[in-house]
Amino acid sequence: MTHWIDTLVRLRDCGQPAVVVTVASTRGSAPREAGTKMIVTAAAVHGTIGGGHLEHKAIAIARDLLIGGGPNALRRFPLGASLGQCCGGLVNLLFEPVIDAAPWLDALVELRRDGVDGVMVSTTNGVAAAGKLVVASNRTFGSVGGDVEEEVTALARQILTSGDGPRLLPLGDGEAALTVLLEPVRADEFAIVLFVAGASPGSTSARTNFRATYRRM
Incomplete structure (x- = not known):
């Protein structure tokens, strides 16, 4: 895949x-x-x-x-x-x-090439897609702007340490408030998705999704 x-x-x-x-x-x-x-x-x-x-x-x-x-x-x-x-x-x-150069993509490619885990931080309320922060244990790329950058970076590194999944979080107050999505991007992760025919009783769907993620320890 x-x-x-x-x-x-x-x-x-x-x-x-x-x-x-x-x-x-x-x-x-x-x-x-x-x-x-x-x-x-x-x-x-x-x-x-x-x-x-x-x-x-x-x-x-x-x-x-x-x-x-x-x-x-x-x-x-x-x-x-x-x-x-x-x-x-x-x-x-x-x-x-x-729709543009999206330099944060190059940052993710670099982390994968180096075998380094990262966390991608995306704003969800009105900031262009290029305004994205990518956080690794020893480096950062980009910015989400505002006064929450230090807090967001610390939260991202907590996810790297804990192994937690994505988190959608409101941050800041008043006009400076924003909601961010923090997503871990593991360097050695891949996914297998199986679509199984058949439907459970009362279901309107004939497709069941199964997802397995492997991560080398």
Whole structure:
């Protein structure tokens, strides 16, 4: 399976704008876990956030962003009757347009090349996708701006130490308040996704998702 970083670098180098759709957080039953990514271009979709009406809606929103432009956007989706999905949980999706050089991508490529784990910090409320912070144990790249940079860097390094998964966190107060998504990017991580035919009783979906992540210790 091609890593999402490789896919995004290839699209960027070809001058093809894209929107990265990330499962920022979940509550209750959801088709995919936090950190799952899907990359949407005008003509193609790379990866999946679980299929169904949620994914179709996310693709439509991403393509509207490609046409109309705009900053990062965090959207909340209850998984019930309105989306025709039976999960019954809640999913927050982050939409990030990537339409320029995106130097943070080069930082992630460098960390993977060096075999170094990192944490990617994305703003979710109105800052362009290029305004991103990548944190490793001994270096940082980029910025999320504002007065929370030191706090965000410390939180990112806590995730590196603890091995925790993605975290969606509100930070700051008043006009300086922002919400950030902190995502670990492990240098030696890969994912296997199996789609199993069959549906449980009462389910509206005939696809079950299974995800296994291997990490060398």
